[in-house]
Amino acid sequence: xxxxxxxxxxxxxxxxxxxxxxxxxxxxxxxxxxxxxxxxxxxxxxxxxxxxxxxxxxxxxxxxxxxxxxxxxxxxxxxxxxxxxxxxxxxxxxxxxxxxxxxxxxxxxxxxxxxxxxxxxxxxxxxxxxxxxxxxxxxxxxxxxxxxxxxxxxxxxxxxxxxxxxxxxxxxxxxx
Amino acid sequence: xxxxxxxxxxxxxxxxxxxxxxxxxxxxxxxxxxxxxxxxxxxxxxxxxxxxxxxxxxxxxxxxxxxxxxxxxxxxxxxxxxxxxxxxxxxxxxxxxxxxxxxxxxxxxxxxxxxxxxxxxxxxxxxxxxxxxxxxxxxxxxxxxxxxxxxxxxxxxxxxxxxxxxxxxxxxxxxxxxxxxxxxxxxxxxxxxxxxxxxxxxxxxxxxxxxxxxxxxxxxxxxxxxxxxxxxxxxxxxxxxxxx
Numbered sequence: 001x002x003x004x005x006x007x008x009x010x011x012x013x014x015x016x017x018x019x020x021x022x023x024x025x026x027x028x029x030x031x032x033x034x035x036x037x038x039x040x041x042x043x044x045x046x047x048x049x050x051x052x053x054x055x056x057x058x059x060x061x062x063x064x065x066x067x068x069x070x071x072x073x074x075x076x077x078x079x080x081x082x083x084x085x086x087x088x089x090x091x092x093x094x095x096x097x098x099x100x101x102x103x104x105x106x107x108x109x110x111x112x113x114x115x116x117x118x119x120x121x122x123x124x125x126x127x128x129x130x131x132x133x134x135x136x137x138x139x140x141x142x143x144x145x146x147x148x149x150x151x152x153x154x155x156x157x158x159x160x161x162x163x164x165x166x167x168x169x170x171x172x173x174x175x176x
Numbered sequence: 177x178x179x180x181x182x183x184x185x186x187x188x189x190x191x192x193x194x195x196x197x198x199x200x201x202x203x204x205x206x207x208x209x210x211x212x213x214x215x216x217x218x219x220x221x222x223x224x225x226x227x228x229x230x231x232x233x234x235x236x237x238x239x240x241x242x243x244x245x246x247x248x249x250x251x252x253x254x255x256x257x258x259x260x261x262x263x264x265x266x267x268x269x270x271x272x273x274x275x276x277x278x279x280x281x282x283x284x285x286x287x288x289x290x291x292x293x294x295x296x297x298x299x300x301x302x303x304x305x306x307x308x309x310x311x312x313x314x315x316x317x318x319x320x321x322x323x324x325x326x327x328x329x330x331x332x333x334x335x336x337x338x339x340x341x342x343x344x345x346x347x348x349x350x351x352x353x354x355x356x357x358x359x360x361x362x363x364x365x366x367x368x369x370x371x372x373x374x375x376x377x378x379x380x381x382x383x384x385x386x387x388x389x390x391x392x393x394x395x396x397x398x399x400x401x402x403x404x405x406x407x408x409x410x411x412x413x414x415x416x417x418x419x420x
Binding site: 007019023029030097128 | 240243244245247248251252255256258259262263266267269270271273277280281284370
């Protein structure tokens with residue numbers, strides 16, 4: 001009995017020590033890189049805004065959205081002081097991880113460019129397999145339903161995020 | 177004694193590169209090899225990160241090999257490997273964000289990469305820290321070379337050109353047009369090779385070439401050995417004739 005206790009103690013202490021040192025190391029690296037990662041993410045968002053509306057010369061202040069499943073914020077894009085559309089930021093998760101996109105919506109609620117900010121899929125495959133066929137399509141309002149890209153590319157998630165952005169856009173416009 | 181040690185170190189380093197290449201000889205780690213070899217830069221980046229994780233985990237596991245009880249070897253190795261993969265992820269996300277987004281989920285999947293865990297169980301827990309470091313380095317270089325060889329063929333055939341500077345943005349971006357030209361007057365690229373199916377085809381063809389070369393060498397070796405044996409069996413008769 002005593003031998004077993006000693007053995008269990010040794011096993012527990014060794015594993016706990018390895019876990020603790022690993023956690024400390026991860027914490028230290030997180031502390032050192034967190035600001036840079038945040039700055040990179042912000043830069044990616046601004047690059048995305050310019051990608052969704054390349055002709056825009058100004059994006060308004062970020063408007064936070066709460067109580068929605070996917071959409072977390074939006075910006076109003078304008079050109080020569082005239083509004084040209086909204087850009088919605090949406091994040092969602094499926095069984096393959098998380099996806100963050102920017103969705104451009106203009107006019108009476110027509111879909112514009114969708115830009116991928118981050119994804120746990122391999123980005124090149126995701127963009128080539130899903131977003132490029134959609135963004136290069138001539139009729140985005142129907143393409144959002146018809147673009148197919150295989151099970152792993154989260155087409156349904158993208159579609160749900162885009163439709164939620166569209167409903168917020170319509171309600172904003174209706175309120176105005 | 178020093179010579180024996182030196183040759184052992186050399187063997188630890190060299191064997192993973194060619195003789196026991198993890199991808200082309202052991203056929204391990206094929207999932208990322210097919211998924212991220214669409215461009216040479218992505219393959220090279222994956223190879224570098226893989227080498228870093230493998231070397232670090234090998235060194236730590238070797239250093240702790242006498243302290244880790246047998247019952248918890250595998251969980252302890254997984255914790256060490258997962259810690260280094262998480263650290264690598266954070267550093268890549270901070271300093272090479274384009275590589276981070278290109279590799280996507282395959283960077284996290286290094287935790288369960290059979291080469292990393294395999295080297296820990298088969299080598300690092302039985303050998304010295306220096307040998308484990310060299311083994312990790314050798315296997316890492318071998319895996320990187322294999323990824324780059326596959327990616328070179330896939331990028332060239334799939335896109336018609338080779339591009340650098342798209343992922344490693346600190347290098348000026350440049351494109352070498354081979355199967356197509358920049359103006360678009362001709363384009364002999366085949367997008368199939370950028371897809372997973374193309375990855376399988378290229379990987380299969382490269383494996384076939386490597387095994388054909390190895391088999392050819394072995395056949396020559398066997399033929400030479402048979403010839404030597406035949407010559408040896410005839411030699412005494414000639415001697416006896418001279419004696420007569």
